[in-house]
Amino acid sequence: MKKILVVDDEESIRFLYKEELEEEGYIVECAKNGKEALEKLAAFQPDLISLDIKMPVMDGIEALKRIREKERHLPIILCSAYGEYKQDLTTWASDAYVVKCADLTNFKSIIRKLLRLS
Amino acid sequence: MVNPLYPYDLLKSIVQLSTTPLPTHVRLDRMLQSISAAFQLDRCLLLRPEKIIEDGFLSRLASEKKPLWVEEGSSFRKENVLPEEEGLLCPTFACIPLYDGTSFQGMLYIGLSKPYHFSPQEVELLLLMGEAMVGAIRNDHLHQKAEETISELTALYEMGKAVASTLKLGNLFQLIVATGLKILKAKGGVLRVEDKKTRELEVKWSVGDYHQSPLDEKIAKRVFYTQTPLSFNPPGEENPSFSMLCAPFLSKGKILGTLAFYDKDSDSSKFNERDFQLLLIITNQLSFAIENALTHYEISNMAQENEKRVAQLSSLWEFNKALLTTVNFERILQLTLTAITIGEGLKFNRAMLFLVNEKNRTLEGAMAVGPDSAEEAGRIWAALSQRKGTLSDQITQLNPQGYSALNVIVKGIQISLEQKQCILSRTVLEGKPFNIQSSQSKEGGIRTQCERGCHLSSEVGCYVGEHLSRDPKVYSFATVPLMGKGGIIGVILVDNLYNQNPITEEDIHFLSMFSNQAGLAIENAILYRNLEEVHQELKETQNLLIQREKMVALGELSNSIAHEIKNPLVSIGGFARRLYRVIPDDAMEKRYTQTIMVEVARLEKILTDIFNYTHDESIAFKECDLRKILEDSLSMTQSRIDAGGVKLVKEFPEEIPQIHGDYHQLRQVFSNLINNAYQSMKGQGILSLRLHSIAKNGASYVRVEVEDTGGGIDPQNLHNIFNPFYTTKDSSLGLGLPIVHKIVTSHRGQIEVDNQPGTGVNFIITLPASEKGREDRLKGPEADQ
Numbered sequence: 001m002k003k004i005l006v007v008d009d010e011e012s013i014r015f016l017y018k019e020e021l022e023e024e025g026y027i028v029e030c031a032k033n034g035k036e037a038l039e040k041l042a043a044f045q046p047d048l049i050s051l052d053i054k055m056p057v058m059d060g061i062e063a064l065k066r067i068r069e070k071e072r073h074l075p076i077i078l079c080s081a082y083g084e085y086k087q088d089l090t091t092w093a094s095d096a097y098v099v100k101c102a103d104l105t106n107f108k109s110i111i112r113k114l115l116r117l118s
Numbered sequence: 119m120v121n122p123l124y125p126y127d128l129l130k131s132i133v134q135l136s137t138t139p140l141p142t143h144v145r146l147d148r149m150l151q152s153i154s155a156a157f158q159l160d161r162c163l164l165l166r167p168e169k170i171i172e173d174g175f176l177s178r179l180a181s182e183k184k185p186l187w188v189e190e191g192s193s194f195r196k197e198n199v200l201p202e203e204e205g206l207l208c209p210t211f212a213c214i215p216l217y218d219g220t221s222f223q224g225m226l227y228i229g230l231s232k233p234y235h236f237s238p239q240e241v242e243l244l245l246l247m248g249e250a251m252v253g254a255i256r257n258d259h260l261h262q263k264a265e266e267t268i269s270e271l272t273a274l275y276e277m278g279k280a281v282a283s284t285l286k287l288g289n290l291f292q293l294i295v296a297t298g299l300k301i302l303k304a305k306g307g308v309l310r311v312e313d314k315k316t317r318e319l320e321v322k323w324s325v326g327d328y329h330q331s332p333l334d335e336k337i338a339k340r341v342f343y344t345q346t347p348l349s350f351n352p353p354g355e356e357n358p359s360f361s362m363l364c365a366p367f368l369s370k371g372k373i374l375g376t377l378a379f380y381d382k383d384s385d386s387s388k389f390n391e392r393d394f395q396l397l398l399i400i401t402n403q404l405s406f407a408i409e410n411a412l413t414h415y416e417i418s419n420m421a422q423e424n425e426k427r428v429a430q431l432s433s434l435w436e437f438n439k440a441l442l443t444t445v446n447f448e449r450i451l452q453l454t455l456t457a458i459t460i461g462e463g464l465k466f467n468r469a470m471l472f473l474v475n476e477k478n479r480t481l482e483g484a485m486a487v488g489p490d491s492a493e494e495a496g497r498i499w500a501a502l503s504q505r506k507g508t509l510s511d512q513i514t515q516l517n518p519q520g521y522s523a524l525n526v527i528v529k530g531i532q533i534s535l536e537q538k539q540c541i542l543s544r545t546v547l548e549g550k551p552f553n554i555q556s557s558q559s560k561e562g563g564i565r566t567q568c569e570r571g572c573h574l575s576s577e578v579g580c581y582v583g584e585h586l587s588r589d590p591k592v593y594s595f596a597t598v599p600l601m602g603k604g605g606i607i608g609v610i611l612v613d614n615l616y617n618q619n620p621i622t623e624e625d626i627h628f629l630s631m632f633s634n635q636a637g638l639a640i641e642n643a644i645l646y647r648n649l650e651e652v653h654q655e656l657k658e659t660q661n662l663l664i665q666r667e668k669m670v671a672l673g674e675l676s677n678s679i680a681h682e683i684k685n686p687l688v689s690i691g692g693f694a695r696r697l698y699r700v701i702p703d704d705a706m707e708k709r710y711t712q713t714i715m716v717e718v719a720r721l722e723k724i725l726t727d728i729f730n731y732t733h734d735e736s737i738a739f740k741e742c743d744l745r746k747i748l749e750d751s752l753s754m755t756q757s758r759i760d761a762g763g764v765k766l767v768k769e770f771p772e773e774i775p776q777i778h779g780d781y782h783q784l785r786q787v788f789s790n791l792i793n794n795a796y797q798s799m800k801g802q803g804i805l806s807l808r809l810h811s812i813a814k815n816g817a818s819y820v821r822v823e824v825e826d827t828g829g830g831i832d833p834q835n836l837h838n839i840f841n842p843f844y845t846t847k848d849s850s851l852g853l854g855l856p857i858v859h860k861i862v863t864s865h866r867g868q869i870e871v872d873n874q875p876g877t878g879v880n881f882i883i884t885l886p887a888s889e890k891g892r893e894d895r896l897k898g899p900e901a902d903q
Binding site for chain 1: 680681684685686687688689690691692693694695696715718719722725726729
């Protein structure tokens with residue numbers, strides 16, 4: 001059972017992702033910002049992190065940097081409402097960049113790919 | 119002697135003869151007849167002094183002043199007698215020298231063929247007869263002298279009257295020659311005056327054709343240069359057919375000319391000393407008058423010339439004043455050319471103005487003024503002479519130019535400054551005026567150095583002369599450079615095609631003077647025009663900036679809204695999908711959730727569009743081939759077109775310059791346009807895609823046209839089509855054309871809409887060709903060679 005940490009400031013998004021991913025058979029833990037994600041990282045030991053970029057307290061880019069300092073090879077998917085951070089060089093440190101969408105098919109297939117499940 | 123009464127009869131007849139009004143020679147003849155009859159002489163002669171041969175006995179008698187009586191019983195030595203005098207030696211004869219005081223007037227000779235002895239009374243009577251004859255001769259001399267003096271006085275009076283009556287040179291010369299002819303009774307006369315400029319003696323008036331004889335000119339020159347009068351009678355002939363008098367006109371030591379007369383118009387054709395003296399009197403008296411008249415003529419000429427120049431200057435001043443009051447380019451050009459052609463101005467038949475294009479190194483025709491044909495010229499000049507009002511009124515009322523073939527021709531002329539043979543280019547390059555008069559050659563037609571037959575001596579490429587030529591006999595034209603502050607800004611070309619008047623250096627001088635003024639005005643007008651253009655551009659840029667600022671503000675607003683909405687939308691959509699999956703297929707809720715899903719998907723698309731529009735995507739500019747971009751843009755619609763009733767027409771040339779741009783953005787532009795066009799036709803119509811390269815202002819561009827037959831855009835909506843969120847389609851957000859516009863603008867391109875309501879619409883996009891593309895194109899032909 002692979003573990004996924006979903007980081008998003010939007011309650012409804014966290015809820016949706018958790019429902020959808022658990023249905024796919026993953027163990028899902030949620031955090032509402034970068035800071036909380038860092039705190040939960042050691043205890044939860046996720047196999048993959050879905051990281052929203054625009055968040056209060058600590059945003060996704062900052063969190064990405066901090067996580068990479070510890071976990072060099074942990075697969076991280078950056079998410080944003082639009083493709084607005086595509087040109088930001090720091091996003092290159094992630095393994096994928098996904099634009100949020102109601103249809104999660106694409107998102108789920110990227111996860112499977114990163115976890116080498118397919 | 120026979121008749122004892124003869125002394126009385128003789129004296130009576132002599133006294134009667136002395137008082138008759140008969141001519142002297144007739145009177146003397148009758149006297150001789152009376153003497154001969156009274157003395158019953160065999161011979162009775164009056165020998166005139168010129169008939170008495172020198173060294174003969176008669177001349178000895180004349181010098182001794184003593185009569186000789188050879189009669190019966192007296193001795194006469196024959197040793198002094200010359201052979202010509204021997205006929206006079208009769209048996210009895212007498213010679214009575216006739217003396218008037220001191221001068222010898224002749225010899226009275228009487229001869230008898232028989233021996234005779236003169237009685238003392240007879241001797242006394244004969245001596246008395248001699249005195250009577252002397253008296254008659256003396257009277258005649260006195261009379262003749264009085265008559266001559268009277269005629270001289272009359273002549274001088276007439277001459278004086280004539281000279282005083284006129285100051286006109288031509289009349290004066292004519293009067294002098296006519297009066298001289300009358301006084302000297304000559305057959306012909308020639309009057310010459312030195313020309314001040316050429317220093318040549320010129321015939322001013324002549325009677326008869328004597329001035330055509332080379333001898334006449336030779337003598338006149340000699341008299342002129344030696345300042346000495348000359349009387350010329352070719353020697354050796356008794357009755358010379360040629361006789362002339364020539365005297366200089368001298369005034370205050372200065373020589374003005376000569377006056378010559380030919381051939382006496384009376385029995386003797388030879389001029390005598392008295393005629394010569396008379397001529398000298400005439401020339402002396404008239405020199406002063408001629409000098410006065412010459413001076414008057416010069417002064418009045420100068421005054422006339424000055425008056426003309428003053429008139430010209432004041433009209434040019436009027437034009438200059440008018441030039442200063444306007445900065446309108448067209449009006450300044452028209453004023454300039456009108457001043458050059460108008461009667462009050464410089465009076466040229468036609469005037470053409472060319473301006474230097476520094477960028478292209480060419481001369482370009484700007485404007486021309488002048489009639490198109492000789493008939494039109496005549497009509498215009500006739501109308502001008504009837505015109506009323508002052509010059510400045512006319513200038514103010516000057517109408518903008520109507521259609522003129524010349525103007526159209528000149529405006530189309532473009533001459534490279536590299537054509538160094540062309541007189542127009544040379545005027546610019548050498549910066550000096552040219553004044554050229556070409557006359558017709560023997561073959562007819564004007565000789566020209568130009569291969570094309572241009573009269574402006576231009577090489578191939580210049581068509582000016584070709585249009586100008588109407589085969590005039592003489593074609594005079596001139597060019598002057600148009601000076602601006604920084605150098606030569608153009609050329610003015612003038613000609614006298616219709617009246618064929620020669621162009622003088624003075625004309626060129628005035629033209630240059632005026633064109634210098636006009637040059638400054640034209641330069642100012644150009645600067646002003648440029649300033650206005652820049653001002654206009656600035657205003658447009660300012661508007662654009664304001665518009666951009668608004669768009670940025672709108673962009674920021676929509677961006678934050680889009681962010682706020684996106685997340686809830688994703689969860690709504692996401693949960694709807696979850697519901698959809700769990701709801702059984704036959705339940706109504708399945709359709710409800712499906713509706714939510716579809717609407718969410720639509721909202722998501724809208725948000726993405728807004729985001730893309732407001733976000734400056736960093737774009738990668740590269741060399742692109744518009745043909746490929748168009749083909750790729752078509753690919754999405756192509757399948758639908760192939761299936762339906764829309765006909766696709768492609769006009770892509772082989773060679774098209776590359777452009778510098780972003781492939782994806784440009785593809786988006788043409789995909790949008792093609793899609794719009796396709797949709798507008800609702801499955802029926804013609805979709806045309808055209809691609810061509812054009813040159814504009816020396817730069818090269820590529821133009822793409824996307825045309826449909828979908829009925830066009832409602833004119834009411836036309837001004838809104840590039841505004842975001844404006845749409846007439848239910849299924850569209852209205853961002854398609856604004857995005858197209860944004861991308862084209864960011865490519866330094868232009869978008870035009872050729873809307874034909876009811877028919878269709880053509881979107882025309884013009885993009886600058888890349889520098890590389892242009893170079894390639896320039897290199898192209900060479901590579902082919």
